[in-house]
Amino acid sequence: MSTFNVLISREELAKKTKELAQRISEDYRGKELLLVGVLKGGFMFLADLARELTIDVSLDFISCSSYGNATVSSGVVRILKDIDYDITGKHVLLVEDLIDTGLTLTYLKDLFTAKGCASVKVCTILDKPSRRKVEMIADYEGIVIPDAFVVGYGLDYGEKYRNLPDVCSIVSE
Ligand code: IMP
Secondary structure, three states, X not given: OOEEEEEEOHHHHHHHHHHHHHHHHHHHOOOOEEEEEEEOOOHHHHHHHHHHOOOOEEEEEEEEEEOOOOOOOOOOEEEEEOOOOOOOOXXXXXXXXXXXXXXXXXXXXXXXXXXXXXXXXXXXXXXXXXXOOOOOOOOEEEEEOOOOOOEEOOEOEOOEOOOOOOEEEEEEO
């Protein structure tokens, strides 16, 4: 049985999610907003964020993986599942679990800009700014965490622990 240390509780996550949703609802009122969840890690945050919004939105998902091992991003991003919609003229908000080096979102922002959407912004529930390899500032930034490997609330280690409701460090496996 694995043991964990809770770093960010589900209550803190819910409070921050609500704050972000309020700002997003105000900023995009009257606009056509497409939320794009970055799979797999972003699934839980996207589900919670979407339910706190007070505006109509469309939803889509993109799945990508960076080449590298379980704990180190290599910076080379591979698209495993692209979005389904034509996004020309739409306002896109990329919804991510965690910005680490910033390489994934830099790649995705460029990709979406090239697809011709009206705007591309980034929302993340967790941020490790101390780990950046490229400049990436989230338009809607959640909770800043120190440089430690975390799991839960969508985040995995070797595909495990995504279902934990809190953000945790692994004590023993
Ligand atoms: P980056 O910003 O391109 O380095 O990559 C961000 C992605 O790497 C996140 O969306 C996570 O999927 C993964 N990642 C980065 N740090 C962690 C961590 O501490 N635990 C689990 N996944 C992580």
